[in-house]
Amino acid sequence: MSDAALLKKPWQSMARQRDAGTFGIWVFLASEMLFFGALILTYTVYRVSDPAAFTAAARETDIWYGTINTAILLTSSLTMAVAVQASTAALGFRRLIVACLSLTVALGVAFLVVKGFEYKEDIEHHLVPGLHFALAQPAAQIFFALYWVLTGVHAIHLTIGLGLVSRLALLIWRRKLVFDDNPEIEVTGLYWHLVDIIWIFLYPLIYLPGRAS
Amino acid sequence: MTAKSETPTKTARDLWRRNGLIWAALMVLLALTLSFAYVPLGAANTPIALGIGATKAGLVVWLFMELAKSSALKRLAAATGLVWLCVMFTLTLADVLARLHTH
Amino acid sequence: MSDALATGNLPFPPRPDYLRNGRTVTSWLTTTDHKRIAILFALAITFFFFLAGAAITAVRIELLSPQGHFMTSDTYNKLFSFHGIVMVWFFLVPSIPNTFGNFLIPMMIGAPDVAFPRLNLLSWYLFMIAGLVTVYMLVAGGVDTGWTFYTPYSTMFSNTHVLAAAAGVFIAGFSSIASGVNFITTIHMLRAPGMTWFRLPLFVWAIYATSIIVVLATPVLAISLMLVIAERWLGLPIFDPAHGGDPILFQHLFWFYSHPAVYIMILPAMGVVSEIIPCFARRRIFGYDFMVYAMLAIAGIGFFVWGHHMFVSGMSPYAGLVFSFLSFIIAVPSAIKVFNWTASLYRGQISFDAPMLYALGFVGLFTTGGLSGLFLASIPVDVHVTDTYFVVAHFHYIMVGGSVSAFFAALHFWWPKITGRMYPESWGRFGAILMYFGFNLTFFPQFLAGYLGMPRRYHTYPPEFQIYNIMSSSGAAILAAAYLLPLGYLTWSLFYGKRAGSNPWRATGLEWTTTSPPPPENFDSQPRVDRAPYDYHPEGYSAGLGEPEVQNAREVE
Numbered sequence: 001m002s003d004a005a006l007l008k009k010p011w012q013s014m015a016r017q018r019d020a021g022t023f024g025i026w027v028f029l030a031s032e033m034l035f036f037g038a039l040i041l042t043y044t045v046y047r048v049s050d051p052a053a054f055t056a057a058a059r060e061t062d063i064w065y066g067t068i069n070t071a072i073l074l075t076s077s078l079t080m081a082v083a084v085q086a087s088t089a090a091l092g093f094r095r096l097i098v099a100c101l102s103l104t105v106a107l108g109v110a111f112l113v114v115k116g117f118e119y120k121e122d123i124e125h126h127l128v129p130g131l132h133f134a135l136a137q138p139a140a141q142i143f144f145a146l147y148w149v150l151t152g153v154h155a156i157h158l159t160i161g162l163g164l165v166s167r168l169a170l171l172i173w174r175r176k177l178v179f180d181d182n183p184e185i186e187v188t189g190l191y192w193h194l195v196d197i198i199w200i201f202l203y204p205l206i207y208l209p210g211r212a213s
Numbered sequence: 214m215t216a217k218s219e220t221p222t223k224t225a226r227d228l229w230r231r232n233g234l235i236w237a238a239l240m241v242l243l244a245l246t247l248s249f250a251y252v253p254l255g256a257a258n259t260p261i262a263l264g265i266g267a268t269k270a271g272l273v274v275w276l277f278m279e280l281a282k283s284s285a286l287k288r289l290a291a292a293t294g295l296v297w298l299c300v301m302f303t304l305t306l307a308d309v310l311a312r313l314h315t316h
Numbered sequence: 317m318s319d320a321l322a323t324g325n326l327p328f329p330p331r332p333d334y335l336r337n338g339r340t341v342t343s344w345l346t347t348t349d350h351k352r353i354a355i356l357f358a359l360a361i362t363f364f365f366f367l368a369g370a371a372i373t374a375v376r377i378e379l380l381s382p383q384g385h386f387m388t389s390d391t392y393n394k395l396f397s398f399h400g401i402v403m404v405w406f407f408l409v410p411s412i413p414n415t416f417g418n419f420l421i422p423m424m425i426g427a428p429d430v431a432f433p434r435l436n437l438l439s440w441y442l443f444m445i446a447g448l449v450t451v452y453m454l455v456a457g458g459v460d461t462g463w464t465f466y467t468p469y470s471t472m473f474s475n476t477h478v479l480a481a482a483a484g485v486f487i488a489g490f491s492s493i494a495s496g497v498n499f500i501t502t503i504h505m506l507r508a509p510g511m512t513w514f515r516l517p518l519f520v521w522a523i524y525a526t527s528i529i530v531v532l533a534t535p536v537l538a539i540s541l542m543l544v545i546a547e548r549w550l551g552l553p554i555f556d557p558a559h560g561g562d563p564i565l566f567q568h569l570f571w572f573y574s575h576p577a578v579y580i581m582i583l584p585a586m587g588v589v590s591e592i593i594p595c596f597a598r599r600r601i602f603g604y605d606f607m608v609y610a611m612l613a614i615a616g617i618g619f620f621v622w623g624h625h626m627f628v629s630g631m632s633p634y635a636g637l638v639f640s641f642l643s644f645i646i647a648v649p650s651a652i653k654v655f656n657w658t659a660s661l662y663r664g665q666i667s668f669d670a671p672m673l674y675a676l677g678f679v680g681l682f683t684t685g686g687l688s689g690l691f692l693a694s695i696p697v698d699v700h701v702t703d704t705y706f707v708v709a710h711f712h713y714i715m716v717g718g719s720v721s722a723f724f725a726a727l728h729f730w731w732p733k734i735t736g737r738m739y740p741e742s743w744g745r746f747g748a749i750l751m752y753f754g755f756n757l758t759f760f761p762q763f764l765a766g767y768l769g770m771p772r773r774y775h776t777y778p779p780e781f782q783i784y785n786i787m788s789s790s791g792a793a794i795l796a797a798a799y800l801l802p803l804g805y806l807t808w809s810l811f812y813g814k815r816a817g818s819n820p821w822r823a824t825g826l827e828w829t830t831t832s833p834p835p836p837e838n839f840d841s842q843p844r845v846d847r848a849p850y851d852y853h854p855e856g857y858s859a860g861l862g863e864p865e866v867q868n869a870r871e872v873e
Contacts, residue, residue, distance in 0.1 A: 009348070010422075010429035010506065019284070020431045020505040026287045027497045027531055030294030035535035037298040038569055042543065042554070044302070045309050045565050053560070067247055074243065074269075078236040081277040082228050089223050096225050129552050129559075138553075139560040145552030149543070193278045197270045204246060204262035212253040286504065297532045300619050304635070305568045308623065311632035 005178050014181075021183040025190045032157075036198050039150055043205060046142050053139035055210030060127060060134065061147070065118035066207035069111050070199060076107035077196045080165070084189035090180040094172065097179050101169035104192065108162045115155060150202055157195045164188045235276050242269050333736070333833040348433035349836055354419035355734075356440050360447060361407050361415065362803075367451075368402035369799065371395045376792040382779045392775040393460035394476065400463030401481060405488045406447055408719055409577060412584035413530075414439070414495055416726045417523040419734060421499060423827035423834065424517050426508025426843035426868070431501040435494050442491035450484035453477045462773065464574070465540075467555035467566040471547040479549055482541040489534045489541075496530035499523055508826070510845035514608070515867065517825050517849045518601065521608050522587025525615035529576045529583075533619070537573035540566060564629050571622035579618040581715055582682070583611060585722030586653055589675045592729050593657050594850040595823045596672035597664025598860040601850045603656045610649035610656075617646045627695050628702045636695055643693035650686050654679060663858040669821075670744030674725030677752040678718055685713025688763065703773070705784075706766025709759045717755055724751065724802065731806065732816030736833040739813060743805040751798035757791030822864055824851055829868040843868040 011017035047054045083100035086093035126134040128148070129141040168188055171177035179185070246265040250258065275281045280288055334351045338344075344352055375395050378386045387395075418436065422429055430436050453459060459481040461470040470478050503516075503524050516524075543566070546552045553559040555566050594601045601607060623631060623639030657679050666672070688710040691697045701707060724747075731739050765784035770777055777785070819828040830839050846869040853860030 009433060010427060010431075016505060020501050022283070023287055023290065023504060024432060024497050024501040026290040027500050028493070030290050030297075031493055031497070031531045031535050033294035033298055034301070034532055035539060037301060038536040038539035038572070041302055041305055042539075042565060042569070045305065045562060046560065048306075048309065049313060049562070050560050063247075063250075067243070070243055071240065074239045075236065077239075077273055077277050078232050081232045081235075084279075085228050085232070086225070089228070091223060093225060096228075138558065141553050141559050142561060145546070145554050148550070148552060149546050149554075153542075190278055193273050197273055200269045200273070201263075201266050204250075204259075204266045208246065208250040208262045209259065211250040212258055293528075293532070297619065301536065301572055304620065304623065304638070305565070305572075307638060308568065308632045308635035309562070309565070311634045315632065 006182055018181075018183040018186070021187050022190065025187045029190065029194050032194055032198075036150075036153075036201075039146070039153070040201065040205065043146050043150070046139060046146070050137070050139035050142075053135075053137035054143050055213065056137060057135055057140035057143035057147075058206060058209035059211065060125065061207050062118055062121060063207045063211065065114055065121075066203055069114050069118075070203045072107050072111045072114065073196045073199050076104045076111070077193055079103040079107065080189050080192045084186050087179055087185040088181055092180060094179055097185070098169055098173045101165055101172070105162055105166050105169060108158055108165070111158065112155060112162075115151065147206055150206065154195070154198055154202060157198070161188075161192045161195050165192060232277070235272055239269055239272060242272075331835055333831060334836045335736075335833050337836045346437075348429070348437055350418050350422050350430045350433065350436060351734075351834065351838075353436050353440055354415050354417075357410060357414040357418060357443070360440070360444060361411055364402050364406035364447065365799075368399045368407060369796065371399040371402070373792065373796060375399065376789040378775070379777075379785045380789050382777050382782050382785075384776045387775075389775040390460060393462075393773070394458035396773060397459050397462050397481075398454055401459070401485065402450060403715075404463055404577070404581075405485050406443075406450065408581040408715055409488075409492060409530075410443065410495075411581070411719065411723050412588060412726060413499070413523055413526055413580075414443075416519075416588065416730060417499060417526075417584060418495070420730065420827055421502055421520060421523055422506065423830070423838050424520050424825050425503065425506060425511050426826050426839065426845065427502065427506035428837040428839070430498050431505055432498050435498050439491045439494040439498070442487055442494065446484045446486075446488035446491060449480055449487060453480035453484060456480060464570060465544055465566075466570075467544065467547070467563045468557065468561075470544055471555055479545060482545050486538055486541045486545070489538045492530050492534050496527040496534070499527040500531065503527075508843045508845055510869070511826075511867075512845075514605070515845055515848050517867075518590035518604070518607050518611070519584075519587035521611055522583045522590070525611045526580050526583045529580050529615050529618060533573040533576040533580075536569055537577075540569035540573070543569075564626065564631055567626050567629055567631075568622070571625045572619070575622035575625060576615075576618045578711070578714065579614055581719045583614060585678060585682075585719045586611065588722040588726040588729070589657060589678050590653075591823070591825070592671045592675040592725055593660050593679075594852060595729075595821050596669060596675075597661050597666045598852045598864075599660050599662075599664040599850075599858070600852055601656065602659035602662075603652075604848065604850070606652055607656055610652040613649040614646065617642070617649070621646055621693075624693050624698070627698045640693055640695050644690065647686065647690055647693075654683050654686075665859040665861065668745070669728075670739070670741060670748050671725045671729035671821075673745055673748035674721050674728065674751070677748065677755075678721040678725060681713050681717025681721060681752075681755065685710055685717055688713065701766055703771055704766035705762040705770045705772055708772050709762035709766060712759045712762075717759070721751065721755075724748070727802065727806070729821070730827075731809070732820045733827055733832045733834070735810055735813075736816055736831075737809045737813030738816050738820065739802075739809045740805050743801070747798055747801045747805075750794060750801065754791050754794030754796075754798050758788050758795050759791070761785075761787040761791075819866070824849055824864045824866050826867050829866050841870060844870045 007014055007017060079100045083097050083104065086096045086100065126132050127144050129145050133141055165188060168185055172179045242265050246262055249261050254261065280291060334349055344356065347353060375392065378384050378392060456477050459476045459478055461474050461478060465482060503520060543554050547554050553561055555561040555563050557563065590601060590607060621639060621643040623635055624643040627636050692707065692710060728739060728744050761784040765781050770781045816832045818831055826843050829843065845867050847865060847867060849867055851865040
């Protein structure tokens with residue numbers, strides 16, 4: 001019954017439209033893999049070229065901010081997954097979906113707040129490449145150049161995700177969007193999880209090297 | 214569509230239980246990778262950290278993103294991204310490592 | 317209507333075609349109809365084509381004399397850079413996929429639209445924003461890095477508008493990816509009943525293969541340019557050798573996109589030619605399956621060969637060996653295609669209408685360009701001719717001789733379908749022949765000049781090369797006329813051209829079974845497909861003389 005409201009041009013069946021939406025976003029995620037992959041490749045090339053400078057630089061990052069943020073994002077993936085599955089179950093879980101989407105947004109914002117504190121601390125510790133950089137090794141500046149680029153690009157992706165998820169939460173809360181089996185929720189969820197996955201890889205690359213030595 | 218195969222009387226609690234378990238596993242892995250980072254294992258530290266990272270990512274992809282229940286086509290899309298990533302890494306590093314070791 | 321009656325079709329119930337379905341500017345700027353978006357793209361890329369063409373006209377005039385009196389070296393550098401950037405990202409990459417691909421893919425597979433119509437429109441707006449940034453870059457003073465943005469020149473030394481140039485290309489990349497995702501999903505999800513994968517016209521396969529490359533390669537270009545922007549704008553020393561940065565890494569990232577980008581430009585052209593040759597030879601395409609596999613192989617192997625752009629960059633010679641070997645391999649699927657086109661002509665009933673002339677021109681020029689590519693894949697020869705006009709000639713044979721010829725072939729072939737009007741045939745043939753000769757006169761002498769050692773990208777040159785440059789520049793004048801000519805007679809045909817029937821070429825694709833121009837939803841009734849494409853003649857015959865079997869089992873009567 002909700003199908004008629006959701007069916008869009010040029011589709012003739014809801015199943016096909018959903019299939020195309022999720023397939024399309026998977027194709028886009030494959031593209032995103034190459035996007036972040038190219039950055040991580042850059043990191044890898046420089047790290048194998050000067051491992052000592054990279055571990056020394058990585059030690060300067062704040063592992064607690066990094067770890068807390070990893071936990072926050074993993075939890076946001078949990079709330080997102082529940083929201084998506086509550087929607088695909090098509091059993092009228094409106095309050096649950098709204099609650100989960102809002103929690104996801106809250107966790108995403110929390111991530112950015114923590115990141116903001118971390119950035120502030122980094123700036124105070126002269127970890128921005130340039131004249132007054134804190135570390136002596138030249139390649140340490142490359143590590144931090146990549147640190148800012150990687151976390152910055154990730155934060156932009158997260159912010160886009162926040163926009164998408166808040167929109168869904170708001171519309172469903174105000175009963176302006178069909179929430180049962182709406183492919184938009186699933187598609188947004190897939191994007192959100194990808195942003196989480198990127199961070200899962202950034203965490204060991206940025207925060208963990210050099211802790212033991 | 215995938216939900217139809219499950220019990221129709223799924224409750225909110227079921228959803229939280231299933232996904233909560235995955236989340237708990239992710240948290241355990243996070244704690245594990247954090248502790249391993251402080252154990253001096255020399256060259257093994259990085260592979261362990263990345264291995265745990267890959268496991269976490271695998272859990273998210275397979276269960277949260279439900280690739281386990283997705284059609285072959287979507288798995289193919291995901292796999293294609295991964296394969297091309299390998300091509301990029303392999304051929305670039307072929308040059309970079311060869312240059313490092315000849316100097 | 318009288319035409320339709322004459323060809324045996326009954327008049328349709330009155331309903332507007334897509335061109336007359338809303339006449340306001342707003343109805344065009346907010347449209348989600350793939351056919352209208354195709355036309356929006358066509359207008360935009362035509363503008364950029366002539367803009368970049370104007371830049372290179374000035375360069376060719378400058379090169380008439382060895383000393384170069386006409387402009388400063390700085391201006392020269394900016395002009396060829398602008399030409400390269402705009403031609404690659406604002407003409408060639410979007411040219412066939414976003415215009416003909418956009419227009420034809422849904423029609424060829426029997427769908428009412430692409431999978432994500434609003435994303436399609438977004439792609440156009442992103443493209444326009446990118447174009448605006450690029451035009452701003454030109455107005456603000458241009459960029460002098462060449463289209464390749466090589467570091468550390470682009471990041472540390474150039475005093476021109478690298479940021480705006482890189483930002484423009486970066487945004488254009490998102491437009492490419494959006495269209496790529498859209499086409500892949502459309503082809504997977506919206507094929508008409510009976511349209512199995514191996515009944516797809518080869519043009520659809522070509523766009524599919526192209527889209528895969530776009531989706532997987534473009535993000536890496538985005539990263540390489542973003543890192544250049546980060547280094548220039550934020551001062552992050554990513555490719556700075558003083559900090560242990562590796563400028564060669566930039567080249568790896570750049571060419572990981574930009575070599576496959578060559579196939580983004582040429583695969584759609586191959587698709588176009590594979591539609592036209594069977595139609596004008598009245599023959600089934602020779603070796604359909606192999607054509608499909610060859611295109612997929614080109615798309616795949618295209619990702620393994622980028623290092624041949626870097627043989628003299630200081631890359632490890634061992635990696636160079638691997639890349640050289642892999643580069644030779646990609647000649648195999650390309651050769652398969654050329655042989656199959658040739659074999660499709662054999663014993664055909666060939667007619668030389670303008671689309672066919674352009675298509676045959678493509679085959680010749682692509683073959684020349686491809687064979688000269690083998691020289692460049694071989695390291696010893698490449699070291700000799702790197703950064704000479706040999707390379708310039710080689711890639712212009714592929715991109716201009718190949719892609720642009722095919723673009724014009726497609727323009728003439730599908731013009732009746734798109735506009736509902738026939739173009740004037742004699743002018744069309746004259747234009748095609750003129751373009752072929754103008755092209756060869758422009759670029760063949762550059763093979764010789766390059767082989768004798770004339771370096772590219774220099775504003776002045778030793779006097780012994782003047783003869784080649786005069787030939788090139790006069791060829792370029794002919795080529796310019798050949799490009800402007802269709803602009804004139806095609807515009808004329810919009811108003812005075814003969815009305816086209818549904819299927820003026822008696823071709824077999826689904827797009828020919830609807831009216832010209834098509835209705836907004838493409839087909840009045842859902843097509844059903846019961847046969848492979850290119851069924852121009854019965855089994856056992858060498859060529860068709862009568863009406864071919866179209867793919868639509870429910871042809872509109």
